């Protein structure tokens with residue numbers, strides 16, 4: 001089998017890349033180890049930055065998002081029983097975000113890819129990437145019980161944090177930067193309308209809580225829990241009681257709406273960056289190259305930024321013969337990646353209570369939040385970072 005761009009992984013990075021290349025008249029093949037149902041059900045991100053929304057629209061993949069997505073013009077910070085709203089458009093010159101689940105983005109992109117004739121192979125596991133330093137790198141993969149080889153001009157590893165593409169970068173040129181946090185998020189989905197019309201990020205002495213949503217009838221919420229927690233250890237009423245406590249406020253108008261919990265899971269929290277993001281003709285994109293803790297809602301959006309950068313660079317090379325942008329891919333992406341790492345780390349450490357936190361640490365967190373609530377420039381800094389860093 002032969003193609004111009006071999007894409008490993010049909011998460012948001014791989015699927016969007018296939019779409020962008022198709023629109024630019026460049027052929028690709030997507031290999032995905034899981035089946036279609038699994039990819040379409042995996043619960044993950046839900047916040048699309050302004051730049052991601054714009055890219056999906058330009059790619060012709062936004063029809064359902066524009067019908068069903070929920071535009072958000074702000075978030076609420078809750079701390080010390082206070083409420084502070086961060087007004088995105090007022091602080092950023094008109095930028096905002098969209099609540100539209102990653103699963104729905106993937107469903108839309110899969111439908112488009114298959115309608116355009118694919119090729120998108122499910123249950124096709126990439127085993128190894130070979131020949132990164134040659135003009136024709138190859139992906140060895142297994143599909144329907146048979147081993148095969150996909151010969152390419154370029155390989156893009158969009159295969160997430162446990163994928164194989166990263167191994168194509170030799171150990172002596174790879175550098176890994178990481179931090180593991182001593183807590184995770186217990187996430188729930190519940191069949192009850194959201195209690196607030198925007199996301200609420202709460203810092204509390206008992207730990208962080210986040211109130212979010214998937215749709216006008218489905219609540220998504222998270223609680224900080226110790227690393228290694230088993231979701232089954234938490235009863236449904238216990239979760240609602242804890243959310244109630246951590247979201248407490250002096251505002252008498254506030255109430256938490258409870259309803260049947262339909263899903264519970266625990267996500268570990270870590271920051272991880274693999275440098276460089278390119279070796280020869282093998283490129284890494286999305287979680288294959290970097291992970292952020294979900295507090296800043298950046299993971300999916302970073303993946304989008306990477307594949308847009310690659311698709312534009314390749315299109316420019318084909319149009320002008322200049323490979324300057326392809327050469328600069330890793331550097332260009334990493335600038336944005338480190339800004340997202342910085343913001344996600346800052347949000348995480350400001351809002352979560354570390355097991356070894358002292359009263360001094362608590363006061364510093366409250367002072368940071370008070371600064372945002374009382375200074376327009378601190379407020380604007382958060383709003384700019386949350387709504388997204390500019391694409392290349």
Ligand SMILES: Cc1cc2nc3c(=O)[nH]c(=O)nc-3n(C[C@H](O)[C@H](O)[C@H](O)COP(=O)(O)OP(=O)(O)OC[C@H]3O[C@@H](n4cnc5c(N)ncnc54)[C@H](O)[C@@H]3O)c2cc1C
Pocket residue numbers: 008009010011012013014031032033034039043044045046047102124125126127158159160161162163164187267285286287288294296297298299300301302303
């Ligand atoms: C609970 C949770 C909440 C989150 N919330 C947010 C949020 O609000 N906003 C945000 O921006 N981000 C969020 N994220 C992060 C976001 O979901 C990820 O950053 C995003 O999925 C990255 O997309 P990707 O395409 O790079 O990787 P993935 O989505 O991980 O896709 C990788 C794909 O590659 C496939 N694959 C792996 N190995 C192989 C192989 N050998 N051969 C073939 N295929 C392979 C996998 O099956 C998978 O389909 C959240 C994550 C979690 C877990």
